Amino acid sequence: MLVTLRAKLAYLAMPKTGSTAIEEAFAPHCDIIMSKNPAMKHMRLRKFERFMRPLLNNSGATEIETVAIIREPIDWLASWYRYRGRPELDGHPNSSKAMTFETFVFEYLSERPAQPARIGRPSKFAQPTDAGVGLTYLYRYDRMESFSAFLSDRVGTNILPDRVNVSPSRNVDLSRAVRLRLENALTADYELYESAL
Numbered sequence: 001m002l003v004t005l006r007a008k009l010a011y012l013a014m015p016k017t018g019s020t021a022i023e024e025a026f027a028p029h030c031d032i033i034m035s036k037n038p039a040m041k042h043m044r045l046r047k048f049e050r051f052m053r054p055l056l057n058n059s060g061a062t063e064i065e066t067v068a069i070i071r072e073p074i075d076w077l078a079s080w081y082r083y084r085g086r087p088e089l090d091g092h093p094n095s096s097k098a099m100t101f102e103t104f105v106f107e108y109l110s111e112r113p114a115q116p117a118r119i120g121r122p123s124k125f126a127q128p129t130d131a132g133v134g135l136t137y138l139y140r141y142d143r144m145e146s147f148s149a150f151l152s153d154r155v156g157t158n159i160l161p162d163r164v165n166v167s168p169s170r171n172v173d174l175s176r177a178v179r180l181r182l183e184n185a186l187t188a189d190y191e192l193y194e195s196a197l
Contacts, residue, residue, distance in 0.1 A: 001043040003032035003056070003064065007154040010052070010066045014125045015042050016079040017069040017141050021161035022151075029155045044125045049133055067150070070122050070196050071141035073189040074174075074182060077108065077119075082167035084116045101172045109185055123188040138196040146197060 002011040002023065011026060013019035019041070027033050034040035043052070045066065056064050071079065081104045084096040096104055096116040107117035128134035139147040144161070151159040174182070183190065 001032070001034045001040060001048065001052070002026055002030040003052075003061075004029055004155060005031045005061050005064075008061075008064050009154050010048065010056075010064050011151075012045060012048060012066055012068040012125075012135070013042050014068050014070060014122060015119070016076055016083065017071050018144065018161060018163075019069075020165040021163060022069075022147075024164065025159050025161040026151060026155075029157070029159070042125075044127070045133075045135055046127055046129055049129050065136035067137040067139070067147075068126060068135055069139050069141050069144075069147060070126070070189075070193050072193060073122060073186040074179070075141075076122060077105065077182075078172040079167055080119050081116075081172060082170045085170055086168050101170070102174055102178050105174065105178060105182055109182065121186075121189055123192050126192060138192070140193065140196045143197070 001013060003009070004026075007029075011022065011030075013023065015038075023033075023035055023041075027035070034043065045068070048066065053064070056062070070076075078101065081096050081099075081101050084094055085099075089095040090097060093115040099107070099114075099116065104117050107114040108119070110117075126135050126138065137150065139150065148159055148161065
């Protein structure tokens with residue numbers, strides 16, 4: 001989570017959407033940088049509105065807008081699968097190395113997912129508050145150039161994220177039946193993705 005007071009903007013870093021690359025490019029222009037602790041780095045909208053918004057308002061930093069990026073839901077899930085299959089996690093409970101992608105998907109969709117598949121939902125990350133406060137802006141991961149142009153315009157200098165923290169390549173093929181089941185389960189996430197800029 002990054003906040004620039006001058007540009008009145010808070011970037012909420014949804015996991016697996018290029019957040020590390022964005023942080024490297026955008027953080028030098030920010031006043032508040034939360035990056036080490038995953039719970040702080042990947043602060044959800046509701047948590048931001050509950051805890052950070054009052055702090056900012058009480059400090060005179062009012063009218064801060066929020067922005068996030070969303071990835072195509074199955075591509076997002078595949079990125080998690082690849083990321084949790086990296087060698088550094090060998091032997092760790094979060095490792096997906098021993099799973100096929102279909103097994104990972106079945107676990108993700110189950111009521112009690114195995115540890116590697118406990119990763120939440122994009123729609124939960126961006127869920128509006130009970131008062132109806134949602135993200136001000138939401139960009140698509142596959143339109144990163146639009147997001148970069150947006151950030152650049154807000155801070156008055158070019159913000160061009162590089163590709164970093166790229167997950168290893170793995171087979172992420174799904175049968176048609178499993179893909180359809182997953183798409184149906186991710187309806188809210190697809191609606192959010194389709195609504196993004």
